[in-house]
Amino acid sequence: MTSCKTWKFEQTHFGKRALASILLLASFTSYANNANDASHPLISPFSCLLEPSSEVELSSEVQGVIKELRVNRGDKVKKGQVVMKLNSTVEIAAVNTVKARLDFASRKVERNADLYRKSLISDNEQDEMLTEQRLAEFQLKEAKVRLSQRQTRSPISGVVIERIKDPGEFVDEEPFLRIATLNPIHAEVVLPAELYGKISKGQQVNLSALGKDATYQGKVSIIDPIIDAASNTFAVTVSLNNDSQSLFVGQRCDVEFISGS
Template structure:
């Protein structure tokens, strides 16, 4: 009874006692490891090798395709200017309309141009008659050589004035320099123009040029005059020839300018739209694979994973040689390779794996095709 009363008066003794018991229990467990812990440290459980599906593939010859993006533009663009002064009286071709070479696009007021031409012709006739008369009188000694030379000079001056008058009259009509289309018109009927004033923008869209920039590592595949194709953003596919490759790379971008000229006789292909040029780059050995087989390594390089003879994963950095609707042709692998077609996303280079021969339909899907019956096998 006294002991209970003592505990009641001093409750802190209970707390101290319980704390001492807990500390002793924890210490005994730390100093005496259990048999299970010792066993785990001595013999860790083995980790099973990852299981992947592979398929033996062989490289095939394919034409490498260099793809670059550019924009279409007319083959020629001319800023037409007035060559004489005058007031616009007639517009021969409206904006957006096609014109043949030599067709009148606009006319200026002739005013006194015709009168000047007739005056120049009269001057030529007058000086010619004087010169011919003096030639007949010279043998009789009535005309000196100096007088005859002066008359001939006046005749030549009159002829030059006649040519200027003829040209001035011709300049009153602005004509199309080649077959093409009036893109813009800077004047209207009644406007007064002076020599050198712009009157219209005329484009040759009977041919279009796709201009783009090609990387320096691909420039060596391009040959001026070779055939190439382009896919316009409008959905139109066209063919043409390479007409220009810049001899020097751009200092800022390290790329080369390339131009593809394509025929457009009907004028139905638009200028100023985005286009993808596809330039053949020679024959290479490549593999046709589905894009899903492509992976990235730790450095961000694009590649494909294979299995070597020791059943270890290898990563091969690749380049895309050609693209198709259901697959891509890639280079960078050996001539024969066991490509991982299922499970490549769960293994890394150097990792040991257990391989299974892929089913034919898995192989077909990996190559962008479709097949039927299944086959399988295992290699460890």
């Protein structure tokens, strides 16, 4: 399993580097064609790629066998939504046992309260009953925590992009689900080093996506603080509203940085 995961990572890493080179070549060509055009009101168009604004791989806090996996690939999820439950027969029984112990201890304290007021039982006996009650309360909290660990909630709102496990399978620290946020959506752009300092965070951007007639507005959200010496480039992330879900991860796109914004 480890070797397969390593192979997948290397394939993905290589693919991203190759795609970045293609985007950079296209960007340089476009930039060179427009560099001497004084009438052009924008910093020349650059090629980009649409990516999720965030992506997480979910794993379980504890080991166990999946009882329910409530989502499939393509399903939308909300932050805090329960997406997976493990078999929890033992943990439910533990909660019920401690509840019964707490109920008994509480009834015992209540029954003997009047006797204590009349000094018919000692302070030591009263203290023992109250201590039993408090210990049962703590044990119930612990049992409920252990039970809550048998389910996993989504830490973000987004879309399921991969379901790795199915009900009946064993899970541990390995991921069982991948979720990505598609609104907002990000455009990743590779720029020549000569533009470093000319692009600012919050700068307005016009984006056109492959196969789309519309122009979308976005803002620069991240500027890499380091220039890559090998390629003499730096990367910029553009954030765009995607309420309409008309933009898709993996789409090729072009961006123009609006000067003076």
